[in-house]
Amino acid sequence: MRWRRCAVVILAWACCLSPAFGFDPPTVPANPFLVSLSADFEQAVYEVVEGVYVAVGYARSNPVLIEGVDGLIVIDPAESVVAAADVRDAYNEHLDNIFDGKPVKAIIYTHYHDCHIHGATVFAGDNSPEIIAHETLAENLFSPPGAVYSLIFPIKATRAVRYMGLMQQGNPGYFVNGGIFPFSVAGPSGYLPPTITVEDELEITISGVDFVLTHAPGETSDIIYVWLPKTKVLVEIGDFYKSFPAITTLRGASFRNPLDYLESIDKMRSLNAEYLVLIHGGQPIVGAENISRILTDYRDGLQYIHDQTVRYMNQGLTADKIIEIIELPPHLADNPYLQEYFGQIDRDIFQIFLQYLGWFTGECRDMFPMSLTEQAQNMAELVGGVTHLATKAQEGLDEGNTVWALELADYVLVLDPEHVGAFDIRHAAMLSLAETTYNAQSRNYLLSEYLEETGQIAIGMVGFDRIDDNLVRYMPMDTLFGIQAVSLNASAYLDEDILVGLYLTDLCGTTQPASYAMHLRRGVLEVQPRIADDPAFVVTTESLVWKNVVLGKLDPHEVVSNGDILVGGADPQALYDFLGFFDRQ
Numbered sequence: 001m002r003w004r005r006c007a008v009v010i011l012a013w014a015c016c017l018s019p020a021f022g023f024d025p026p027t028v029p030a031n032p033f034l035v036s037l038s039a040d041f042e043q044a045v046y047e048v049v050e051g052v053y054v055a056v057g058y059a060r061s062n063p064v065l066i067e068g069v070d071g072l073i074v075i076d077p078a079e080s081v082v083a084a085a086d087v088r089d090a091y092n093e094h095l096d097n098i099f100d101g102k103p104v105k106a107i108i109y110t111h112y113h114d115c116h117i118h119g120a121t122v123f124a125g126d127n128s129p130e131i132i133a134h135e136t137l138a139e140n141l142f143s144p145p146g147a148v149y150s151l152i153f154p155i156k157a158t159r160a161v162r163y164m165g166l167m168q169q170g171n172p173g174y175f176v177n178g179g180i181f182p183f184s185v186a187g188p189s190g191y192l193p194p195t196i197t198v199e200d201e202l203e204i205t206i207s208g209v210d211f212v213l214t215h216a217p218g219e220t221s222d223i224i225y226v227w228l229p230k231t232k233v234l235v236e237i238g239d240f241y242k243s244f245p246a247i248t249t250l251r252g253a254s255f256r257n258p259l260d261y262l263e264s265i266d267k268m269r270s271l272n273a274e275y276l277v278l279i280h281g282g283q284p285i286v287g288a289e290n291i292s293r294i295l296t297d298y299r300d301g302l303q304y305i306h307d308q309t310v311r312y313m314n315q316g317l318t319a320d321k322i323i324e325i326i327e328l329p330p331h332l333a334d335n336p337y338l339q340e341y342f343g344q345i346d347r348d349i350f351q352i353f354l355q356y357l358g359w360f361t362g363e364c365r366d367m368f369p370m371s372l373t374e375q376a377q378n379m380a381e382l383v384g385g386v387t388h389l390a391t392k393a394q395e396g397l398d399e400g401n402t403v404w405a406l407e408l409a410d411y412v413l414v415l416d417p418e419h420v421g422a423f424d425i426r427h428a429a430m431l432s433l434a435e436t437t438y439n440a441q442s443r444n445y446l447l448s449e450y451l452e453e454t455g456q457i458a459i460g461m462v463g464f465d466r467i468d469d470n471l472v473r474y475m476p477m478d479t480l481f482g483i484q485a486v487s488l489n490a491s492a493y494l495d496e497d498i499l500v501g502l503y504l505t506d507l508c509g510t511t512q513p514a515s516y517a518m519h520l521r522r523g524v525l526e527v528q529p530r531i532a533d534d535p536a537f538v539v540t541t542e543s544l545v546w547k548n549v550v551l552g553k554l555d556p557h558e559v560v561s562n563g564d565i566l567v568g569g570a571d572p573q574a575l576y577d578f579l580g581f582f583d584r585q
């Protein structure tokens with residue numbers, strides 16, 4: 001195998017995403033273990049075998065390029081059109097302008113996460129390549145409840161900004177890496193929907209290259225791995241990377257079943273791959289024996305934590321007790337692929353417990369949840385008042401009991417939101433934890449919160465209006481109505497009962513319903529695909545306009561005045577009043 005390397009370049013995004021001024025403090029030291037991981041992400045274009053390349057360090061993922069006889073195949077085109085352009089330029093620079101010589105025949109998405117789909121248009125150009133993905137990819141993007149561009153977009157996107165450290169990633173005094181990726185490159189989406197889908201397995205030859213695409217759920221339910229049988233190259237994402245797996249993330253994640261990971265990794269082990277290309281991480285791993293040993297240790301580490309967690313659950317232990325007992329056995333504890341750079345074992349144990357048994361721990365004390373205010377009041381009472389509580393928090397900080405200090409400071413702030421001393425303790429604790437941890441998610445989240453609370457960055461709450469225009473185009477109407485329903489400000493309008501008709505002209509004559517009855521009924525919105533009987537008024541427009549109005553991307557007054565929305569049977573004010581029942585961005 002020949003390695004082709006290039007110098008690290010300063011990327012343009014760095015100055016776009018970070019403030020021109022420095023932060024206070026100017027630097028938060030980082031755990032050397034986390035710092036050393038950055039060497040994996042040094043920018044390089046690797047030739048794995050003849051005609052198979054991977055670009056490491058240019059984007060959040062490592063897009064793979066395969067050269068066929070008369071065309072190119074791209075696997076996972078990165079997180080934005082800007083990231084994809086950087087990757088394409090790197091390939092062109094190192095491979096004699098390869099994209100000028102042959103058209104892109106196919107783009108394969110290994111799963112739906114943003115760093116694997118949004119750069120597609122950059123590589124597709126005018127070539128209309130096949131877009132290949134698992135059959136549930138679109139569902140994972142748009143279908144409630146858990147999909148990205150669906151009911152919980154605002155909170156997931158907001159927390160994603162924090163755990164990836166997006167706002168501080170241009171400042172090396174704060175940002176180190178993302179644990180399994182070097183950084184993220186912001187930019188618009190160039191997602192293209194799949195034209196060929198995979199169910200369990202698809203054998204396909206593209207431009208003379210044989211592929212086997214196999215469904216291998218784990219981190220997401222739609223993962224496919226890519227196997228090149230002739231050259232024994234395995235391209236993989238999500239079920240294996242250089243960190244203990246994140247069964248949960250600080251962004252928030254839907255069900256990630258450890259047993260799915262095991263089954264999928266075992267499928268990969270059976271291939272006896274000679275080359276393992278990582279879509280997140282560093283250079284490819286080489287050698288069948290080496291790969292087999294690494295994958296075996298990896299799946300054993302996860303199985304050990306999963307099985308022992310379940311064993312103790314069955315003995316009646318709660319997750320906060322189980323984390324005291326379980327750790328990786330000595331033969332796996334130092335394995336470089338099982339370190340907690342991205343996933344974290346105690347958090348995963350909580351998530352496994354939650355996934356099997358739900359919220360209730362089984363303990364009577366947890367049967368009647370206490371509000372945070374009640375907990376804080378009881379804690380203050382215990383130590384003789386809020387001032388003493390703040391003193392205890394300071395003592396915790398001074399003694400190095402940092403998480404406890406953070407918890408106590410938060411109790412003080414619940415009772416006295418302006419308590420300056422508690423803020424200072426909270427922030428000192430957050431900086432100390434960020435300095436100590438080698439989990440990239442934790443460091444980035446802590447520092448994002450610190451910088452935001454101290455007014456040095458502004459994240460705020462991301463709204464539905466921030467869903468990229470390109471995704472709005474592909475969003476199904478059912479998803480839009482779901483978003484509309486969860487945006488209803490119910491408690492303010494509990495007496496409202498109004499039926500509104502909606503007619504979407506562009507859907508007339510298609511397989512989708514064009515007429516809808518939107519019934520806002522005392523605190524809930526029910527939308528049915530039918531013509532409304534005796535509605536208060538009828539809205540006539542195109543589906544994209546209605547989506548953009550509901551998502552807060554278009555001002556209803558403007559679209560009414562320019563004729564893009566017609567209100568029949570009432571004054572347009574009736575529409576503005578109706579929309580006023582919902583949260584606007």
Ligand SMILES: [Zn+2]
Nearest residue numbers: 061113115116
């Ligand atoms: Zn990814």
